Amino acid sequence: MTRLYRLLAFPPVTRALLLLPIAGFFLYFFTIRFNIPWFDEYENIPYFLDRFLNAPSFGERIGALIRPNNEHRVVYARLVVLAQYYLTGRLNFGQLMLWGNMALVLIFFLLYRALRDQEGNSKKALIGMLPVPLLLFVAQNYLLTFTAIYTLQYLAIIGLVMLTFFVLATNKPLNLGIALALGLLSTFSMGNGMLLWPAGAGMLILQRRWLALAIWLAVGGLGGYLYFLGYPVQQGNAEGFAYVIAHPVQTLFGFLVFAGSVFDFFPTLLAEKRVHLPFIAGLILVGGLAYWIIKSLFQSKKNTSFFDAFILGIVLFLLANIALIAVFRIRFYFGMVLHSSYRTYAMVLWATACVLFYSRLPENKRVRIWPVIWGIFVVVNVVTYITYVPMAVERRKYLQGMAYNQVHSQVGLGGSRDTELARYISNLTSMMHNRGWYSLPVPTITPDEKKMENPVQASPLKIPLHVDQQTDYVVVSSDDPTYKPGLNEGTYMVMKSDRHTYVMFATPNRPIGYFPWRMAPGFSTGIPKLMVVPGHYQLGLFRTYPDHSDLQFANQFVDVE
Numbered sequence: 001m002t003r004l005y006r007l008l009a010f011p012p013v014t015r016a017l018l019l020l021p022i023a024g025f026f027l028y029f030f031t032i033r034f035n036i037p038w039f040d041e042y043e044n045i046p047y048f049l050d051r052f053l054n055a056p057s058f059g060e061r062i063g064a065l066i067r068p069n070n071e072h073r074v075v076y077a078r079l080v081v082l083a084q085y086y087l088t089g090r091l092n093f094g095q096l097m098l099w100g101n102m103a104l105v106l107i108f109f110l111l112y113r114a115l116r117d118q119e120g121n122s123k124k125a126l127i128g129m130l131p132v133p134l135l136l137f138v139a140q141n142y143l144l145t146f147t148a149i150y151t152l153q154y155l156a157i158i159g160l161v162m163l164t165f166f167v168l169a170t171n172k173p174l175n176l177g178i179a180l181a182l183g184l185l186s187t188f189s190m191g192n193g194m195l196l197w198p199a200g201a202g203m204l205i206l207q208r209r210w211l212a213l214a215i216w217l218a219v220g221g222l223g224g225y226l227y228f229l230g231y232p233v234q235q236g237n238a239e240g241f242a243y244v245i246a247h248p249v250q251t252l253f254g255f256l257v258f259a260g261s262v263f264d265f266f267p268t269l270l271a272e273k274r275v276h277l278p279f280i281a282g283l284i285l286v287g288g289l290a291y292w293i294i295k296s297l298f299q300s301k302k303n304t305s306f307f308d309a310f311i312l313g314i315v316l317f318l319l320a321n322i323a324l325i326a327v328f329r330i331r332f333y334f335g336m337v338l339h340s341s342y343r344t345y346a347m348v349l350w351a352t353a354c355v356l357f358y359s360r361l362p363e364n365k366r367v368r369i370w371p372v373i374w375g376i377f378v379v380v381n382v383v384t385y386i387t388y389v390p391m392a393v394e395r396r397k398y399l400q401g402m403a404y405n406q407v408h409s410q411v412g413l414g415g416s417r418d419t420e421l422a423r424y425i426s427n428l429t430s431m432m433h434n435r436g437w438y439s440l441p442v443p444t445i446t447p448d449e450k451k452m453e454n455p456v457q458a459s460p461l462k463i464p465l466h467v468d469q470q471t472d473y474v475v476v477s478s479d480d481p482t483y484k485p486g487l488n489e490g491t492y493m494v495m496k497s498d499r500h501t502y503v504m505f506a507t508p509n510r511p512i513g514y515f516p517w518r519m520a521p522g523f524s525t526g527i528p529k530l531m532v533v534p535g536h537y538q539l540g541l542f543r544t545y546p547d548h549s550d551l552q553f554a555n556q557f558v559d560v561e
Helices: 002-008 011-032 040-053 058-066 075-088 093-101 103-119 122-128 131-136 148-168 173-187 191-206 210-228 237-246 248-259 276-297 306-329 334-338 340-360 363-409 420-434 447-453
Strands: 466-469 473-478 490-496 501-505 523-528 535-544 549-560
Touching: 002 011, 002 363, 011 093, 011 103, 011 122, 011 131, 011 363, 040 058, 040 075, 040 093, 040 148, 040 420, 058 075, 075 093, 075 148, 075 173, 093 103, 093 148, 103 122, 103 131, 103 148, 103 306, 103 340, 122 340, 122 363, 131 340, 131 363, 148 173, 148 191, 148 306, 148 340, 173 191, 173 210, 191 210, 191 276, 191 306, 237 248, 248 276, 248 306, 248 334, 248 340, 276 306, 276 340, 306 334, 306 340, 334 340, 340 363, 363 420, 363 490, 363 501, 447 501, 447 535, 447 549, 466 549, 490 523, 490 549, 501 523
Parallel strands: none
Antiparallel strands: 466 473, 473 523, 490 501, 490 535, 535 549
């Protein structure tokens, strides 16, 4: 193991191993990214921009900037949207995703700077950082990675809070003022940004900076008051607390599963079959961090360490976020603790814990232990790329199909037919196009999708389709053993009438039992009836390949009322 540590410590090798996961992540990002908005993005991006640009006064522009979306004010995200518009005159959701994901680079850099300060040696700090890019730059949180507003909220808030703590940890009056300003920006950039105030208070208590603590709490209280001033939305928090009181063990279990969700390797399994390893990992992580927090905060003398204060703030903030989601989300569905878009909190927590653990290891133990830690997270990184990239590809194909429906039927990217939400999204889509801000991709899937606009040709489908007319969905399935979608290959279920055509990506069947490699053959997918105009529809399959596409219809029909 000493020989492996020496290899890892060889500067060219160390730098290569740090950069490789980062380069791999952005290769994955640029390969799969798309320029399609989805649901919440309509309010936070085009609706906000239209309202801001047409505001008759400065005060109303500020009102547009801080107007809540659900329970969140998202000032930072909207400032980024404004910057993109003023720089380019257009909206590009793929570029917004890219900017949001750059927060990972900021998080990596801040952890490195803190560890370098602690070690006093750049070489040692680089070695200590080896597991960090393996934890940050992964495919596990694909729903966040490929949704512009999520990256500009969830990822951005972590980056903003860490930057705030990085400044706050240095005991200088100017730094306190900068940290207060960054703290207010964080507060108004996502609801859970307010958690930085108690976490920052923990940092100041650790450093025994009592005057700074009083100022910090006063400004934090003012920020919280202003955040809720004129706040119109209530999210059922009382029900969340009632659920916790009624189910304390399940809530604690969910909290630990979420904390260990980095070890959720097989996303195609049902949640109840995936929780065991994340629970064990979360128990170990939270137990170790809780011991360190208690030991740090209740020591008799003040701790002037920049590193300890910075790490303490991050850990308190992330644990509070994980607890918040366990308290307010699992009452809807326990599997939310393994939800992809929330995974970033756990990823950053593990990365921070690795940096902290390395800083506490004596040199002789680093030689033996650190190659093992690095090897564990190499396995985590590689396995989760293998298991999550197909999910990211499916998500892209799903949105391409829904964009087709939006283009041809004015519904698909949010809302149900004949509803205010569907009309709202359709109107905003038209408004962006008419003003030259943004247009949905054409073609949305492949150039051959024009075939679906033509009358049905005599090309009988040989693969039988199984139809299940459920209350809310038309579910079509097949047990075709050859079906296996890829980046440039997939199948869309088609429903075509004399006037309307709808498509939905054919989702591969999920595993049988506990074994993720024992996949049921074929696919099963459903089109929501509330998206489809009532009528008599013929079923077909639109198959895409790297060099061509095929469209075939079955002699099977469904009626939607």
